[in-house]
Amino acid sequence: LENDGFGPDSAANDFLALLEESGGGPWRAVQPPGERIGGDVITVGLFYRSDVLEPVGAPALLSGGPFDGLSRQPLAQVFRDRASGETFLVASNHLKSKGRCPDAGENADQEDGQGCWNAARTASVEAQVPWLEQLADRAGTQRILVLGDMNAWRLEDPIRRFRELGLVDLVERLSGLPQHSFLYWGQTGTLDYAFASESLAAKARRAVIWNINASWPGGMDLPEPWLRMADHDPVVVDFDFSHSSTSD
Structure with a gap:
């Protein structure tokens, strides 16, 4: 998402307009303090149906460490499902890419197939998950959903660390089929994920890459105008809170 704030001429506002045109209810953007998220030209975002979800408390950003000029600052927000009253925490991510490699150091290409900046991406996961657990605990929930472009294939260190820290790769668990979200020089793989805590994963009914x-x-020339809107494919997850209690 272009990092130009949330005003009338912003990319976020343009995206909201497209969502509104598609129908299905009113859409809103999560707006953290300040005019922009971080100082890069692109950033993360969270958009939600305001007739389905209600924000609980203020949004949060994680800065410093690997999020200081490397991975984009993750944006987190607690939501309440209006129908069931259940609450859960959502975080949007964009971990450091594999471009502009340093010549030496832990973030240089170690020639292990994971490219450069692997240490920064892994550190981003290790810093973020405990932070999200603290935010969720303060909100009185154990349900966490981590979304985004992790810039790491499914067997690389950052993705392994998400699993080791207790989060579930929802597409891997529920799809049962090989999935890809990116194509690079004729080779397909997954860079985009939806990870959930076990208590939220239990409410997931479907997870696919579209x-x-x-x-x-x-x-x-494409047969439909909505094709190739980006170079990554979106991850789609369906949750069912209809049989949930109000506790975790």
């Missing part, structure tokens, strides 16, 4: 972007070549 292949509407990555496999379509850029610059060609």
Whole structure:
């Protein structure tokens, strides 16, 4: 998402307008303090149906360490499901890419297949998960959903660390099929994920990667205007809170 704030001419506002045009209810953007999130030209965002979800408390950002000029600052918000009253925490991510590699040090390409900046991406996971657990605990829930472009294939260290720290890869658990969200030089793989705490994963009914972007070549005439809106495919997760209690 272009990092130009939340005003009338912002990318976030343009995206909200497109969501409104698609129908299905009123949409809102989570707006943290300040005009922008971080100082990069692109950033993360959270958008939600205001007739389905209600924000609880203020949004939170994690800065410093690996989020100081490397991975984008994650944006977190607690929501309450209006129908059931259940609460859960959502965090949006964009971990450091594999571009502009340093020549030496722990973030240089170690020639182990994980590319450069692997240490920074792994540190981003290790810093973020305890922070999210603290935020969720303060909100009185154990339900956490971590979304985003992790810039790491499924068997790389950052993804392993998410699992080791107790989060569930929802697509891996529920899809039962090979999935890809990105195509690079003719090879497909997954860079985009939805991770959940076990208590929230128990409420997930479906998790798939919707292949509407990555496999379509850029610059060609496409049969539908909504194809190839980005170079990554979105992850779609359905949750069912209808049989939940109000406690975790």
